[in-house]
Amino acid sequence: MFRKLAFQPGKNDLGAMTRMNSPSSTHLVLIPSYNPGPKVIETVRAARHHWQPVWVVVDGSTDGSAQALEALAQQDPGLRVLVLPENRGKGAAVLYGIEQAASLGFSHALCMDSDGQHPADRIPDFMASSQQHPDAMVLGVPVFDASAPSLRVKGRKISNWWANLETLGMGIGDSLFGFRVYPIAPLRQVMHRQRWMRRFDFDPEAVVRLCWHGVRPVNMQAPVKYFQPEEGGVSHFNYWRDNRLLTWMHIRLMLGFVLRLPRLLCRRLNGKH
Structure with missing residues (x-):
């Protein structure tokens, strides 16, 4: 069981962790999590x-990670764990998290995956960029190493091409990489206007629709690491299911793009994002 592998923090560890950063009242780290393993x-x-506060939204996990995280949160005031009773999908978990964050006055959320692929040491730089450009979304552009599956690396180029077409080349560096800072208010507005963006389609559809909404992208490089199963790596990516989902998503977005094309062209001609 997962709980047997869970880290049990000591008082010295938590004390050092708390002292290293002071809490932000505007920016939080939000980690959606579904059966991530140890x-x-x-x-x-x-x-x-690297940051305080950090929130984890446990999306109906059945691997014991919710209990391990709640035990960790009991000893760390900078960590909050929100548990959904059933799996709703990444986008739904993010929406639940930002709704709770907005109710407490937070304006921005840095989203990252729970499986260790995203670089936590880049959190301060991404947050600083967001604080300098509060009306923008700060998008991670992945820097792959030898651990990255070739099919995944090549396949994402297709989604990136479509995303840039659907936004008239507004500057989306990578449409799929989930390490990014969102301004909460426009993201909530975009998600409440339609019923999509609730599962694997969340990351690419969010950046396209936010561009349509007038939120400009700021791109920053970030290394990504793919872990093998023997290293504790867990992947829920299903090639056929998730690529069908992305295909249907881009069909929807292209239809929306055609309807918005006159307005987008006018915005570009006027020199506005």
Whole structure:
């Protein structure tokens, strides 16, 4: 069971973690999590090392990670764990998290995966960029190493091409990489206007629709690491299911793009994003 592998923090560890960063009242780290395996504890500890607060939305996990995270949160005031009773999808988990964050006055959320692939040490730089450009979304552009599956690396180029077409080349560096800072208010507005963006389609559809909404992208490089199963790596990506979902998403977005084309062209001609 997962809980047998979970990290048990000591008082000295938590004290050092808390002292290394002071809490932000505007920007938080939001980690949607579904059956991530033991890497989630390492991921959360790393995020907490660099930022406070950190929230985890447990999306109906059945691997014992919710209990392990709640035990960690009991000893760390900079960590909050929200547990959904059933799996709703990544986008739905993010929406639930930003709704709760907005109710407490937070304006921005840095989203990252719970499986250890995203670089926690880049959190301060991404947050600083967001604070300098509060009306923008700060998008991670992945820097792959040898651990990255070739099919995944090549396949994302297709989605990136479509995303840039659908936004008239407004500057989306990568449409699929989930390490990014969102301004909460426009993201909530975009998600409440339609019923999509609730599962694997969340990341690419969010950036396209936010561009349509007038939120400009700021791109920053970030290394990404793919872990093998023997290293604790867990992947829920299903090639056929998720690519069908992305295909249907881009069909929807192209239809929306055609309807918005006159307005987007006018905005570009006027020199506005």
